[in-house]
Amino acid sequence: MERAYHFAFRAHEGQVRLSGEPFFVHPLAVAHIVADLRMDEVTIAAALLHDVLEDSDVTEEALQREFGDEVTRLVQGVTKLNVGFSYTSKEEAQVENYRRLFVAMAEDVRVIIIKLADRLHNMRTLKYQNRQKKEEIARETLEIFAPIAHRLGMYAMQVELENLSLFFLDPEAYCAIQRGVERLKAEREAQIEEAKRQIAERLKRAGIEGEIQSRFKHIYSIYNKLRRQNLNLEDLPDLIALRVIVRTVEECYAVLGIVHSLWNPIEGRFKDYIAVPKSNMYQSLHTTVIGPKGLPMEVQIRTWDMHQVAEYGIAAHWKYKEGKTQETDNGFD
Known part of the structure; x- marks a missing residue:
């Protein structure tokens, strides 16, 4: 995790968010959310690195050399969900298709968990977007991301996503x-x-x-x-x-x-x-x-x-999956 922290910090150096904060604040916050879910160290490292392929000059080969197959696969999975994912229809059937596509694109449920954490932090900082963008992102969150959190049993995340969405859609x-x-x-x-x-x-x-x-x-x-x-x-x-x-x-x-x-x-x-x-x-x-x-x-x-x-929800089961019982509760203390 320490290597991932420094690697991501260097990759995003000089980049800023709409709030004026350094861009690295975002992957760090996403990693904290993932750590609070008590996910394994590989997932936390991937959360720190989740934007390096899309928003920096880091290549898949460089990521692979530094962190190996598992972390690279998770970061690639999140990147694929970011690229080519567009929300264009409000029709219920189309929304359902997007939900299924979203889950199907993730070969590892940890990809979905990182993406949900990414969306949660973006919702927490949505106030810096213009009004139209706020409403678009809030509606997408309410109709796609919150239901996915519900399906995975992640109640605390679902509630926060729904409440934040309502705040921006009908304050x-x-x-x-x-x-x-x-x-x-x-x-x-x-x-x-x-x-x-x-x-x-x-x-x-x-x-x-x-x-x-x-x-x-x-x-x-x-x-x-x-x-x-x-x-x-x-x-x-x-x-x-x-x-x-x-x-x-x-x-x-x-x-x-x-x-x-x-x-x-x-x-x-x-x-x-x-x-x-x-x-x-x-x-x-x-x-x-x-x-x-x-x-x-x-x-x-x-x-x-x-x-x-x-x-x-599913995050509570993850550390027991495939014999992985390593505690990560204090990984970010």
């Missing part, structure tokens, strides 16, 4: 929802904390070690639901969710029993994604209950392993 709606969520957080904080306290007390009594988290539905998801169902923000039954993370599958079902003994479940709002996982490997128990002071809230229950997959 007025984004800000209105954001203000509404902040207001409801303040209004309902006491009920949320009371629900967490009651669950924690019952877990302790049952001898179950677990972590209880709370979250509000993310902005783009709220935006979609409000439009589809013609509801007010306050009326969304899954606006607030508690997440209980425990050690074993058996404890997941025990927690479900505890939650249903505390509060009445809402009919038709229970999903067992442990017994029947989603196609993107997601597993959890979902139930919606009438919580403290009549507050509807969703409760998600999962193990720590399920939580890693829920957040990082």
Whole structure:
């Protein structure tokens, strides 16, 4: 990784981004995103180098001599996705074709992961583009890249891509929802904390070690639901969710029993994604209950392993693939 860092720094020396920052800030940020996904060192090195073939004088032969076949193949894969990839149609069928092409072009899923990280950093810095370019890139992100992140189970990345896209496509709606969520957080904080306290007390009594988290539905998801169902923000039954993370599958079902003994479940709002996982490997128990002071809230229950997959998807599995178990958690510390 250190060699890749210095190689990429030299390759991009003198280049600048629209923000005025040195171009190298971009591959470094992409590598950080990939490292946060706990990918292997080869993938992080390729992330640092992902633009050298396209945006510098570095040749494939020079890259091969310096870093070998695997890194070169990943960088070539990302470059192929950059070159000749154009988004011209808004028709649903055409978008689907582009999604399939995108995945088919990647012989190694790590290429897709680097490309998603590349797009995420570009979205984070999109404000420096002109208005038309912002909207084009945001729409492409929303209709192609975010769904790919979803298919790979990379929830955290999907959410950020969707929210950033909405911010640039409909900033007025984004800000209105954001203000509404902040207001409801303040209004309902006491009920949320009371629900967490009651669950924690019952877990302790049952001898179950677990972590209880709370979250509000993310902005783009709220935006979609409000439009589809013609509801007010306050009326969304899954606006607030508690997440209980425990050690074993058996404890997941025990927690479900505890939650249903505390509060009445809402009919038709229970999903067992442990017994029947989603196609993107997601597993959890979902139930919606009438919580403290009549507050509807969703409760998600999962193990720590399920939580890693829920957040990082295919990336969570990669270090176990083909016997690769090397930890890279601290590779960028």
